[in-house]
Amino acid sequence: MNKKRLIVGIISIALLSQPVALTNSHATGQTYNSTTLKMGMHGQSVEDLQLKLKELGYFNHRTTGYFGSITQKAVLKLQKDYNLTADGIVGKSTHEVISGDKKNILVSRGSSRIKPIEEWTWFGKITDILPRGTVYRVTDIQTGKSFNVKRTYGTNHADSETLTKEDTLIMKEIYGDAWSWMRRPIIVEVGNYKLAASMAGMPHGADFIGDNNMKGHFDVHFLKSKTHGTNRINPDHQKAIRKAQIFLNKQLSLNSDGSQS
Incomplete structure (x- = not known):
């Protein structure tokens, strides 16, 4: 009997001394920053990850706390943008990017791993932070005039429409009260981002916003976006x-902390 108790005791001690692997972060109590996250995991750490990805413009869905294919796709896109190993697993390097100070990440020039915002391309990043239905603000750099628009359509670039009659009036004033295909350098403000862009001021094609005194939509291009007709990059827009x-760089250099506001 004593021998049996001794064996049971040894087994119990051995089991207690072994680490227990749990994928549910609620059970482990681990924080977001200390947990390697990958497909199939669930819990608070995954939900925190999804919230961080949403803040950075990579995750445009309801947070669920489950690391499925949508979350993995968002992680892969972030890893590619920041020149990390694109494996869809959130390890130390990926955590460092996601958990870092957002403003410093966006304008950093000192790290070879991090792409500065001026290198973001239409197909690589911008289309995700400017999905169809997004309202944003356009500022013409030559006149300083601003107006509000909405991306309503388009794949190769952002087909956009003015929100109101007042916005249409401002846009038309920028072009000398006449619509024109002339490409004009603009700054696009969406969320916390300021992005260099180009617009052509000629309404054409379909429109979805009524009562704005604009028939059709106008084109807004970003780095490496393409036209719909030729499926090629337009040199005038890129210029x-x-x-x-x-x-925009001159504006940023005037900020004492170097951040975008």
Whole structure:
């Protein structure tokens, strides 16, 4: 009997001394930053990850706390943008990017791993932070005039429409009270971001917003976006985008902390 108790005791001690692997972060009590996250896991750490990805513009869905294919796709896109190993697993390096100070990440020039915001492309990043239905603000850098628009359609670039009659009036004033295909350098403000862009001021095609005194939509292009007709990059739009980026960089240099506001 004593021998049996001794064996049971040894087994119990051995089991207690072994680490227990749990994928549910509620049970482990581990924080977001200390947990490697990957497909199939669930819990508060995954929900925190989804919230962080949403803040950075990579996750545009309801947070569920489950690491499924949608979350993995968001992680992969972030990893590619920041030149990390694109494996869909949130390890130390990916945590460092996601958990870092957002403003410093966006304008950092000192790290070879981090792409500065001026290198974000339409297909690589911008289309995710400017999905169809997004309302944003356009500022013409030559006149300083601003107006509100909405991305209503488009795949190769942002087909957009003015929100109101007043916005249409301002846009038309920028073009000298006449619509024109002339490409103009602009700054696009969406969420916490300021992005260099180019617009062509000629309404055309379909429209979805009524009572704004604009029939059709106008084109807004970003770095490496393409036209719909030729499926090619338009040099005039890219030239205007470079002018807008130079203007934006000068604005940023005036900020004492170097951050975008």
